[in-house]
Amino acid sequence: MAKWAYDLSEALLAESLPDRWAHSQRVYAQALTLVPALGVNAELLAAAAIAHDVGYATDAVDTGQHMIDGARYLRDVVGADPRLCGIVAFHTSSPWEAAELGLSDALREFGPAEPELVDAITYCDLTSSPTGQLVDPGRRLVEVLDRYGPDHVVFRAVSAARPELLSRVERVQQRRAEAQQESVS
Ligand SMILES: [Fe+2]
Incomplete structure (x- = not known):
């Protein structure tokens, strides 16, 4: 599934949105670091990681909310696994x-969210810069707020979400540390 998602995302992003593709590749690499912590869900997360921003691709843009547009494209155009669409x-x-x-109903089509995997994809996304460098999640959120500015919907959403997003990152770091501990003991 990860290989399929990789090829699909590359075709949608690599040429037209090279920075977005570089970011997606870093998010994918970060997902691979969570393999020991996620076990059977590791491949699903890797597939979601490489595909998480396909909603920015010209072929996928519809509502302008890239998470919903990406999930719809994956569901309706390429028939992806519903769990992958959900992440x-x-x-x-x-x-x-x-x-x-005003798109909460559209988002609900893909629920309920799976908290462990939503935590994991958020960790991968927030530790990857817009051009594919590793980055501190707190800094990354500041960069997003600076990029959009206070009148933008993304600014308002990220400001409200920030405490929960940082909690997700912490939970994943904790789980990753525990999995590392288990593998050495
Ligand atoms: Fe992203």
């Missing part, structure tokens, strides 16, 4: 953005 739909600040845009 893409709910990644990072999606519920807050959907609420700002």
